[in-house]
Structure formats: structure tokens, C-alpha cells
Amino acid sequence: MSKQPALPAPVASDSTPDAGVALVGGHPVLDFANTVAWRLDPARIVDRIQGAAAWTTWALAAGLVTADQAAALLSAATTDAAPTTAATEELLNLRATLWPILDALVDDQEPPAEAWEMLRRALVLARQDAALPPAFPLRWQPATDHPAGLCHALALLTEDLLSGDTLDRVRRCAGPGCGWFFLDRSRSGTRRWCSSQDCGNRDRARRHYSRTRQHG
Template sequence: MSEEDPATAADVAMIGGHPVLDFVNTVAWRHDDARRADRVNSADAWARWGVAAGVLQPGAASGPATDESARDALVELREALWAVLDALVDDRPLPQPSWESVHRALVDARAKAVLPAKLPLRWQPAPPGLAALRGTLALQAEQLLASDDLRRVHRCAGPGCGWFFLDRTRAGTRRWCSSGDCGNRDRARRHYARKHPSAGPQGGPGS
């Protein structure tokens, strides 16, 4: 996972292959407390991220719904979805508080959604603003959790990374969020280990 400036990361860190995965990936280095960073941490940043992710129309997050409470609800959904996906990837029981939080968000999004009389039929979240972003992501999470794609959700094998992605390779062998990022770090570590066997597994670049 790259370490972009937080001001620009929302525009470039779209490696998950699904908006919900990119959503939970807005926290970098999930499993490394020393480097963990929230890349999208303000209402304005979330609005920009939503547009960059293709789940929010430009200007749709303006208005009274763009406030701190809407941002906090969005972050709560992100953290709950991350915990649920993390458990599913490891084939662990779902953490009940997180699952209940996701479930509430799904029910709320469905209750507030509208179905425009046009094709293709697709539920649209309401009201506008960051609540619409949360509603859209909740509805898309519902689709992901009910689809065959769920079994393709993998977690990056890079130490400390923690980002999720849809593995669409034929053999299901994708290991990295990005071959040019965590993949390169792994290759550098293995190369260093071959050249410096006495250094041990923690030595070398990327450690």
C-alpha cells in the first residue's frame, strides 16, 4: 500500500475492485500501529472520495447533511464493515457488535431509499449529502455480502497492510493489493534475505 499525502490519497487509492472494499481501504496500514493512517478524515474529504470512487455525483454532498454527525456515521459503517470482512476472510465468526452495526446501516439505507421509475431499476439513497454516500455504500455492501464475489474478497499479504481486494484471477492466486507496491516490498525483502542470510527475516528494505 502506498503512502500518499492524505490530501491526495482519496483520489488514487482505488485498488479494491469494489467501492465497498475501497471504502474500508481508506485506512492505510491497518495492521501496523506505527504507520496506521486515516486517509479520509473530514466531511469535505469524504465528499471528494465519494466522487473519485464513482458513488457520489459532484456536488451531491453539499448542503446541511454534510456535517460531523454524518461523517461520524460514515466512519462507523467503515469500521464495522472492515471488522466483518476481516472475519470473513479469516473464516472466523462475525464480531456481533460490528455485524449489528452493519445490519442497522443496511436496514436504514433500505428504509430511506427510493426507486426511480426508470431503467435500469436501482435503489437510490436519500436524503442527499454524506448520508447519501453512507446509504449508497450500505446498499452496495448488501449486494457484495449477498453475491458470489464475497468468496473472492482477499486481504493483502503484505505485512501490516490489511487492504482488501477482489481477486479476479482465474486461479485465485492474487496476493497483493498492488504488485508494484506491497508486491515490490516482498520481492525486495526476499532479495535482501538471499543476499544477507545472516540478517534474519526482519532485516533489509521494507522491514
């Protein structure tokens, strides 16, 4: 059994998106986009991941790197901070690129040209950096053992998501201001909330309140 990594504190079941980095997206790219909470509410928006070490911890929790890779990345960051700082910038750029693309997807719009071009460039870089093991099915294998690798891995996963057969299952939470994305794997395809405990609960409370007001 491999050594257990130091994971972030578990998110309580009654948490709000403010309470931690919950992995509710059902796909690493959507969880990546969801690392900002209350994305659509300028008064509450908060970036949950601050700094390279936090990104490494997140990547570990999201299953994108192994504990050994995470440890190597953290140690590389202390030896030579420059590549790690550049890679963190690259991650933030990719995330900011993904938001308008995913918003366009769920709103049934054309992808915005500028963001799409940024995504194209990210994909070119990611493929240049990735290995292509001689095996079927053909699959790029991102190198996640250096700082830029995480961004490249996420770019390649974005290609999977946006070209795969779950594309029409990508949703944005109906909670006002929430802005989180998720893959709707429900049989009916009618999931509305990032989490029934979070936005789903708030909606129930809101409706209960308005009913009470009407009848009170």
C-alpha cells in the same frame, strides 16, 4: 461533456499506501475500507480521509456521487455543518463496522455479532432512505444528494458485496500490516497483494534481501 470534477492528485505508480488514496479494492466498499492505510500496523496506521470535504472528494473519485452531487454536498456543508458532521460520524462508524466483518470473511470465521448488528442497523436506515424505482431487476437506489446518503449508499453496496457471487473473491493483502482488501479477479484466484507496485514490490525486495544475506 460534463464539467470535470476536481479530483485528488493522481497516485504515482510507485506509490506506497501512504502516498494517497489509491482505489485498488475493485469494489467501492473495499475501497472505502481501504481509506485507512496500514490498518494492521499500530505504528503506521493512518486515516487518509480527514473531514467531510475530503469524504466528498473521495466519493467522487470512487464514482459514488456525480460532480454535481459533490458540489451540492460541499455547499450544503458550508450552509449547515451539523448534518454533514453527523453523516461523517456515521461513515466512520460504518467503516469501523466493516473491518471486523471483512476480516472474518477472509479468515473464514463467523461474522462478529456486535459488528453484524451494527451492519443490520445501517442497512435498515439505508433502505428507509432509499428509493425503489419500479423496474427490473429490483434495486434500491440510495439518495446521494444529502449528507447521510453516501453512508447509506455504501451500506447498500455492502449488502451487494456480502450477498453477491464475488464473495469468495474478497482477499486481504498479504503485506505485513497493510490490511487492505481487494476483489481478486485473477483467473487463478491467487492474487496476494493490494498492489504489485506496493506490497508486492516490498515482498520481492524482502525476499531478495534475505537471499542476498543467506548467500553473502
